[in-house]
Amino acid sequence: MTEIPSSSYKLTPELDKPLKISEVALRNNDTCAERYTSEAYAQKEWRKVWMKTWNVAGMSYHVAEPGETITMNLGKESIICVRGDDNVIRAFYNSCPHRGTRITEEGESFVNQFSCPYHGWQFDLKGVNILAPNDEDFPQGSPCGKARLKEIQCRDLFGFIWINMDPDTNSLEDFLGNVITTDLASYNIPDTIRVLNMTADSPCNWKIITDNFNEAYHVQVLHPGLIPYIEANYKACQFDTLPEGHNRGWFPSHNPSILQEGEEVAEHLAEIMRQWSLDPDAFHGKENHSKIRHALQQSKRELGEEKGYKHYKNYASYQFTDYVIYNIFPNTVMSIGPDGVQLLRPRPHPSGDPQRCLFDHWWMVHPVKGVKTTPSPAGGPDLPVQDCEYEHVMYGEKSLGTTADEDLSIAKMQQEGLNSSGFQGFYLPHQERRVQHFHEVLNDYMNAE
Ligand code: FES
Ligand SMILES: [Fe+2]
The missing domain is CATH 2.102.10.10 (Rieske [2Fe-2S] iron-sulphur domain)
Incomplete structure (x- = not known):
């Protein structure tokens, strides 16, 4: 696959996946447990990372x-x-x-x-x-x-x-870099409305949550419910470590994963297909599953604007169907799909306790004429498409949605395991290189003058 430097990155309508960026050379630094557990580390991190980043x-x-x-x-x-x-x-x-x-x-x-x-x-x-x-x-x-x-x-x-908070900071555009500024500009986010705004006070270091969103290795085990809609096999996805210190992951979606067993098209996906004038029965059988995504892209490109999906204007083909996750250093995680943006963001805890954090879950959707509600990524009833109230909960008190609950349940267990004298550092597959990249960027900030 051809790789290009991030400086020549651009989006064009025919793209079926994001252009592949030349990746950052990793150093294979060790990842110490102190970064998740130590108060001294957290205090230094406050000065070196939080006071220096956007x-x-x-x-x-x-x-x-x-x-x-x-x-x-x-x-x-x-x-x-x-x-x-x-x-x-x-x-x-x-x-x-x-x-x-x-x-x-x-x-x-x-x-x-x-x-x-x-x-x-x-x-x-x-x-x-x-x-x-x-x-x-x-x-x-x-x-x-x-x-x-x-x-x-x-x-x-x-x-x-x-x-x-850094008076001498780089511009935000330089901080984000060409890939992220190009991509974020293409999604017309200023037109969205925030319909979910929740914070969960959570029993783990903030980096456990950013690590989790920097890899999809866990999806096939922890989120089997996503397999009917999102590609969970790393060979069919694309991961980019970006030179400005951020990461990106692309997941072909609105298509059963190649890991899915059985011939059926899941009902949730079938419902979306009907909405776009496609007959799910015509795509029954495993050999037809891989055609769903392209059929949806074509249908959305043809019918989107007249149905009121004005934000589809200028989308590249993959943007009609796929999820792309942006991990903007240090903690801004955006998962962007065709109709909106989820912010999944851990913040350091106000108490200074490195073993706790605040986990924000926002859902911003594009308003579409005649569409009054949207499915909630936090589970429960559909959400009205209107500016929402803020909700602050303690971990475990209330569901943050199936996927986020699954992630948070393991976050607590990982925090506990990282406190063990038996923790020996990470042992990562290549598909988790965004985790490694994040920690090397963190080391660079921590070691900077
Ligand atoms: S008026 Fe603000 S502290 Fe006194
Ligand atoms: Fe997850």
């Missing part, structure tokens, strides 16, 4: 108007993003310059100005103090017009607000 704070459409804010918590930190009266989106540490109190709570809100709940200092949307009670009583001069919230880097790109 992270998603929220959805752009939540800060569409001046005064709209998003407050995002990341580990011990909290960040406020707000659109100013000048239409610029800014981000600030959520810490009052009087005596440090947090000013806003996690989530979305609207403000005319920020008011600290402790002594009532107020700040305009540029973070500048505009009111302080008894402002004549400051020997060093009134804080009005002088004291300000500390600003950090902030960008609005691909429908997300991104933040970075």
Whole structure:
């Protein structure tokens, strides 16, 4: 297969799979258990990784108007993003310059100005103090017009607000690189609506979750329920380690895996086929299964726009059917399918405990005229296609969906096993090289000056 450098990567309509990128040469570094268990490692990681990388704070459409804010918590930190009266989106540490109190709570809100709940200092949307009670009583001069919230880097790109605490950071585009910026731009994510927003307080290090999404080796064992819809055999998939430190995995989908036994087309897939004017009975039998995906692509290309699937415009063939998973270093995992984006993201725990994390599950869908609900990736009833409420649960308290529950159940067991004196380091097959790449990139950040 021809490999190309990521700099010449582009998407064209006829592509049946993503272009293959020249992969990163791996060094076969050992992967120590401390990175999952040690408080000292986590503290260094905070400075070397979390304060140096771009992270998603929220959805752009939540800060569409001046005064709209998003407050995002990341580990011990909290960040406020707000659109100013000048239409610029800014981000600030959520810490009052009087005596440090947090000013806003996690989530979305609207403000005319920020008011600290402790002594009532107020700040305009540029973070500048505009009111302080008894402002004549400051020997060093009134804080009005002088004291300000500390600003950090902030960008609005691909429908997300991104933040970075490093004042000297690279641009977000350079950080993401050509492959990821090209792909994310092609999915029209700014048009989506977030219909699921859940966080589960989970009993594992955040990297156990990113590792899990960096390999599909476990799918055939842990998620047999996916086999009727998604390719689970590594030889038929494509994995890319990207030079900017991120990874990508491509899975031909809307097609039974070659691992599937039996002649039947699963009902869920049959229902989608009928929706696109295909007769599932015509594809009965194993020899016909491999034709389903192309038939769906063709049908969606022909009928999509008239059915209201406006986001299909300019899709490459594979994008009509397939799932592509993007692992953006360190923790932004996006699984993107034809009709929406799942964000599957672990965040370091606010307590600083390296053996816990917060696991976010967002589902953003493209609105289609006349379609009022969407199947929930978190299980349970279909979700209304509208901006949703936030839900925070403890691990085990409530289902996050069959697949995510299966992943989380094993995450706890892996964390426990990594605490064992018997852990001997990883023993990885080639198809798990995205895991190895992630850890080598992590080592590079940890060892950087
Ligand atoms: S700490 Fe914010 S006004 Fe005092
Ligand atoms: Fe999984």
